[in-house]
Amino acid sequence: MDYTTLGRSGLRVSRVCLGTMNFGSDPQAPTPEPEARRIIDAFLDAGHNFIDTADTYRGGTSEEVVGRAIAHRRAEVVLATKGAAPQGDGPNNRGLSRAHLTRALEDSLRRLGTDYIDLYQCHVPDPDTPAEETMAALDDFVRSGKVRYLGCSNFTAAGIITAQWAAQRTSGTPFISLQANYSLIMRAIEAEIIPACRQYGLGILAYSPLGSGLLAGRYQRGTAPTEGSRLAQWAAMPSPMARAFVSGLLAEQHFDIADEVAAVAAELKTTAPTVALAWLSDQPAITSVIVGPRSTEQLAANLASLAFNLPEPVSARLNATSRCTVTPPVNGQHNAA
Template sequence: MEYRNLGASGLRVPVLSFGAGTFGGSGPLFGAWGTTDAQEARRMVDICLGAGVTLFDTADVYSAGASEEVLGQAISGKRDAVLISTKTALPMGEGPGDWGTSRARLIRATEDALRRLGTDYIDLLQLHAFDASTPVEEVLSTLDGLVAAGKVRYVGVSNFSGWQLMKSLGLSERYGYPRYVAHQVYYSLAGRDYEWELMPLAADQRVGALVWSPLAWGRLTGKIRRGVALPEGSRLHQTAEYGPPVDDEKLFDIVDALDEIAAETGRTVPQIAINWLIGRPTVSSVIIGARNEEQLRQNLGAVGWSLTPEQIGRLDAVSRVMPPYPYFPYYRQEGFARLNPPAVPATKME
């Protein structure tokens, strides 16, 4: 397993990490992800550790805290061998104090997460979304207190826009608050919006990307192809409305290219899609999920080998889309590109 520094921090994380959203699954969304109990979770944790995967990601909102509880049981006795990442901010109830990142909510949410996880510290605490109702200074000063108290070691965010993340980083520098070292983002061959603004920001500010849904909400598993009906057991039947949108024709073109490279390499479609992500700029770790041991072992096979430059170029070309304004001139007009070279080298666009 390869390990990388998480952003500008000294925290070393594996290029593959495990997403525990399938643990304790309940409800229409998380129940469709998976319903792994504590016994099976322990087995998955052991498989991960055997492969060098030491980072486990969860969130308080995953099955109303059940994911954290099951993860805590699964790592019991192994705390020193693992890194725990969890997230908070999204609503956990209907009350006025049950959502957001106010001082009161952050402190209570952290204490609740520690209790559910059965630990006295969280390696990486991430804000699951930007809270426009709370001043950024209040959020950062609260995180500063949690770090000083030893309850949190590193801080990060998830699903922030560029200005939200940059404003936070600027205020951290001004007041000496802990800087966000990670940004948990959606990024896949079927969803490359991360590259327009967030990737250049991450490269400039040294914020490591933790990639969620690397298989585009299950669309890059190899089971969805042009002219083939959605498999009956696919979670997309229950969860498509929650996931990022994907243009069908673009998706089918990408899968066609993945199929070709799978035939050339002897690797599976998911392994190729994940391997492509591992090589992208600013990516510190790709979060893989699994509903069973077979899926986990297959996803772990995405490391230990490399795509050729020619294969990477083919995947880049078939998956690239036109960036929105003001980013597209950098790809289309040489003068703009000279002033602001894109974080990812441009390929020819039709």
């Protein structure tokens, strides 16, 4: 089994991380608890050790399912979860304030049925809370023994630097990881975020490796997302940001990349998801790839794909096809096509 250290730390994690967004305790969950527990057991039995969840996944029931599934194997697992997202209507029930994070951590520990979390992550940035307050609160969690390591998710390069400087100024615990959207159609992090992570000691955990399903061929050019699909649900949200994300994801040039992935897969006599996952696993900046299988069959396919070796000329061809998704910084901002 291939393990690597996470960022500038001694924590060893598998190169594949099991994402559990689809796991829930209700029968309507994309992956109900019985199948979720089979997936977790198969993942651990295969020698992998890294599992990621969040307090908002399936209304918190993802944490409950994960906690029950790993209770008898807790020492084998590097358990990661996240806090920051809204947990109610109150003004202090969201964000990265000490008030909210303290409650969020205690609730996650209860749902997970554990007395410590290996990697506790800030799920989203919070521009209204000073970085010093957030990092001091997180450092207190580490000093209390309730958290071992700290990470962040969806932070900009500037946000990463600000947080690491705040931890340094307060002699606190820095971040060792970043979760970022990264795939053949989402390469914007290469411009500024990957260099910042390298400089400030963060390992990168890549989520949405199949471009929300586009690289797997789930969506067709010029056709609206199928009713009930994740993109259809996001497109129906009142949030302008959600709708803009869907519109950007379904851009023509992204379908061009998906077509090239499908063509490569046909030539290599494999599948488009295999090509996309194999390309991502080869990227030197990536510590671990987060996969989100809904069944044990999908898990087996994901693991096989990440072990697939792409010929160097094929990798170069895919790089050339998808490089246009990264544009130069403009006024300090990076843009994803």
